[in-house]
Amino acid sequence: MQKRKLVSILLAMVLVLAACGGNSKEGTNGNTQADGSQEKKTVTVFQFKTEIVEGLHELARAFEAEHPNIKIDVQTVGGSGDYEAGLKTKFASGEGPDIFSNGGYSKLLLWQERIEDLSDQPWVKDISPAAADPVTLDGKVYGLPLSMEGFGYIYNKDIFAEVGIDPLPKTYSELESAAKKISDAGITPFANAYYEWWLVGSQGVSVAFNNQPDTNAFIDGLNDGTATIAGNEHFLNWAKLMQLTLDYGNKNPLTTDHNTAVTMFANGEAAMMQQGNWTQNMIDSINPDMNMGILPMPISDDAAVTSKVTVGVPVNLVVNKDSKVKEEAKMFLNWLVTSDMGKEYITKNFKFIPTLSTIEASPEDMGSLASELVDYVNRGEAFPNISGKYPDGVTQEFGSVIQEFLAGRVDAQQWTENMQAAWDKLK
Amino acid sequence: MKKRKMEWGLQAFFVGPVFLFFVLILIVPFLLGMYYSLTDWNGIAKTVNWVGLSNFKTLFTDDTGFWQSFIFTTKFTVVGVVLVNIVGFVFAYLLTNALKLRNIMRTVFFMPNVIGGLLLGFIWQFIFIKGFDTIYKLTDWSFFGLAWLGDPTTGFWGIVIVFIWHQAGYLMVIYISSLTNVPKEIVEAAEIDGANRWQMLRSITIPLVMPAVTICLFLAISWSFKIFDINLSLTAGGPYKSTESVAMNIYNEAFQNNRYGLGTAKALLFFVTVAIITLIQVRVTKSKEVEA
Structure with a gap:
């Protein structure tokens, strides 16, 4: 008798909880539809280059100023081994970042089913062939090579x-x-x-x-x-x-x-x-x-x-195929390599050897080693x-x-x- | 009837939340791990293939690296457990005497335990590589001129040294609490009977602190078997994998080689081994405990 009572109380509680859950979900859905234009969307970027963290944050702030509806959240875990482990953990817990780094070649193959095909992006035609090779699979380009x-x-x-x-x-x-x-x-x-x-x-x-x-x-x-x-x-x-x-x-x-x-x-x-x-x-x-x-x-x-x-190419930025903010993520990548500020940061601040023909770097910007490499x-x-x-x-x-x-x-x-x-x- | 119900309610109230988290954080991942050890999952793919016991087959027939790391960890455990307990006990024994700086010394010896193992490892890496080199240049003692962390032997002893430095303070605290509980009257009686310090230590103190020895051995064995942070920051398993602990081998297999299934299979085997060894140890030392 006692046991049955307990079970029925528990069941009742579960039902109430479930009902609440259902309600709240519907509520938010309704909200988004009503004023979707004001909804702020967050794009998370997960990367491992510790030396460019500050610059990336500054770029993110500038991008947000131009696009008030989008928030860029840059997360960095240094060291390639720890980065990979961190990335896997994030995907395993269902919090896969929207943009992340990929090493290309066998790493691209490994992550392929998580990565969005970016072949239709405007910057793809400008990638220098050597930089495009690691992120190209079956003729499709999957990543934005950031530097050489x-x-x-x-x-x-x-x-x-x-x-x-x-x-x-x-x-x-x-x-x-x-x-x-x-x-x-x-x-x-x-x-x-x-x-x-x-x-x-x-x-x-x-x-x-x-x-x-x-x-x-x-x-x-x-x-x-x-x-x-x-x-x-x-x-x-x-x-x-x-x-x-x-x-x-x-x-x-x-x-x-x-x-x-x-x-x-x-x-x-x-x-x-x-x-x-x-x-x-x-x-x-x-x-x-x-x-x-x-x-x-x-x-x-x-x-x-x-x-x-x-x-x-050490870093290729790729977009998560299952991301809810794919379009915003692509916008950010495009902005990184086409806006004046993005171009300037890539050459002057990060001292990268550019991979796109549309970005030009002078030897003074890159330093003696990079310019000799070029x-x-x-x-x-x-x-x-x-x-x-x-x-x-x-x-x-x-x-x-x-x-x-x-x-x-x-x-x-x-x-x-x-x-x-x-x-x-x-x- | 009513009283029993109350008791159940109390039990559920106090133990329930902890039990819930224990299940969520330990039991569920453990069971998941058991499942993954029977698959070929790479840690990323959305599909997981069942492969039966083939991971365990690989492990036993085709993975010398794992067994090398097992031998290393066993050697390290034997040396580390003995030394860390001796050092911890000696500290405790000295610091239960009436010394002027007693409390300060206790704090100082305990301090390394407060600093995380990863940080300690990096600090000591600097000391071994840079500090020892500088001392060698100043004093010309060949001990400091060795290639510290650069060959298997110095790598091994480097990790042992830092492990002792890190954990001896913690064991010291346990030994201190146990030593201060040794009844005064027995010590006095022994003194009157004319026992010297050594006799007293051997026949009275040590038997009476056996419960602490049980705990300390248990802790030290599980710490040293599972060593990872010091190992990672000090040598990262190098040179040429000669100082790779089992925990690190498992981590590398799962996250570096992207063979999650094989990694969890190793982890499972490792768990069973550590459980058996610590159980035996607790049995054996428990039987040596006496009451005053």
């Missing part, structure tokens, strides 16, 4: 002039003799931040892939088992280049982190380091008078093949950064396998076999 970045060996021009390195090294042998000269002058040739797995596992080793006669065919071959890294000539050559940087590098490279290496370079303690134009601001803040440029990472003596820097691209001496084509998680595996080689635990041949095993494990 590139890396190679950043070098100190003053030190190079002082020890008399002229012309600049374009091949492995020339780099070796340059390192010798610098070392003889009592300066450390290379600052190696091999504590950072991404420096070697993601960026560095992509050079070995790009030196293959046909990089894409090689990667396809790895995936279907017809090609192998084990014993591959270009990987063994790359290992030789790494050995060179170790022989002519700082002490304890495996405990040297990114900041330490950049500081060494900026203070003139080292003449070269494997880095990209994203270090420009940091070097400028330590040593504003630094006179520097960027060199390729040559792994052989065939300059035509190997003497190239690597450029890629020169390389214009001369056709640039590899695309294909690290986005590795299977998920391979960059980290590569990083640890390469560190094992750098620590001298395995020889080059064994190292290539471990690289192949890492690929096979995750392909």
Whole structure:
């Protein structure tokens, strides 16, 4: 008897609650229809570039001023691993952001069913081909590439002039003799931040892939088992280049982190380091008078093949397919790359290398490293950064396998076999 | 009849909310995890495919990385649990004596526990990499000139050191409360019988603080088995995955390699292992407890 009473009370409560829920829902629906024009819509942007957060916020405020009905909410989680985990959590909890970053290539494939096709957007025709490649799938463009970045060996021009390195090294042998000269002058040739797995596992080793006669065919071959890294000539050559940087590098490279290496370079303690134009601001803040440029990472003596820097697109903004404010999100993206303010921020504030032909940047805006990279691209001496084509998680595996080689635990041949095993494990 | 109903109401009132959140935050995700461990979900896709036990098969036959991290974590747990308890107990033992700076010292030793593990890890990373290098340049002691965090051995001991630094203070507080509860009359009687300090420590103090040892061992084992934050901020598993803990291996599998199913399978196996080990430990140390 008692139990039944309890159950009936509970049921009654549930019913009342349900009724309330239904009512309130209808209420809001009615409201939106009545005065939908005044409804403020919020577009959330989820991204990981910590260095552009402030600028993005300022851009968002300016956009809101022009579009009073739209609110832009920029959320940032730094570091690519944490960013990805955060993004997944957001989608899993049903709060997928309206605009988010995507790395392109395999990441695009991974997220494809969540991403809106943007091919009809006005800026699509202006994307430079190299930047469009990572976000293009079956002829459709899925993202807005925001910037280009590139890396190679950043070098100190003053030190190079002082020890008399002229012309600049374009091949492995020339780099070796340059390192010798610098070392003889009592300066450390290379600052190696091999504590950072991404420096070697993601960026560095992509050079070995790009030196293959046909990089894409090689990667396809790895995936279907017809090609192998084990014993591959270009990987063994790359290992030789790494050995060179170790022989002519700082002490304890495996405990040297990114900041330490950049500081060494900026203070003139080292003449070269494997880095990209994203270090420009940091070097400028330590040593504003630094006179520097960027060199390729040559792994052989065939300059035509190997003497190239690597450029890629780190951030592509994409739109959530299931977003309720898709149109507003697209408006914001369009505004970012077409408004005067957006254009100015991309070049002057973020110091990005623009990816759209409609945005022009002067060397003063971008800094010396970026403008040298642009020169390389214009001369056709640039590899695309294909690290986005590795299977998920391979960059980290590569990083640890390469560190094992750098620590001298395995020889080059064994190292290539471990690289192949890492690929096979995750392909 | 009426009284029983009241009791039920009270129980529901006090335990109900906690129970509800416990179910929502722990039980439901746990069951979901069990489900995902039988699928090939990548963490993103809208469709989830049932794959049966194949994740567990991969785990046992084709994943040396996981077992390496298991060995690392076990080694770390053995060393970490013993040392952190010894250090915590020694601190507590010294600080229950009438020292002038007693309260300040207690606060200082407890302080690292208040700072989050992630932050501590980054601070210590700086100390190991920059601080030790500077000391080496000043003193030329080879201990500081080692490649700290740069090879498997120093990486391992680096994490052990920071773990002790982080957690010893907490265990110290538990030991202090237990030590001050050791009855005075027994200590006095022993003194009159002519027992020296060592004898007193071994035959009176330690048996009487066994309940605290049970708690502290339990805490230390579960902390060190599940270590993640210090590990992540200090070495991030490097160099070459030699210091990757199981928790980190699981995280990487699920979120980096995008193999959520395999990750949850590992997590499930890990849960069972930790549960068994801590249960055995509590049984064993409980049997050693005595009453004054």
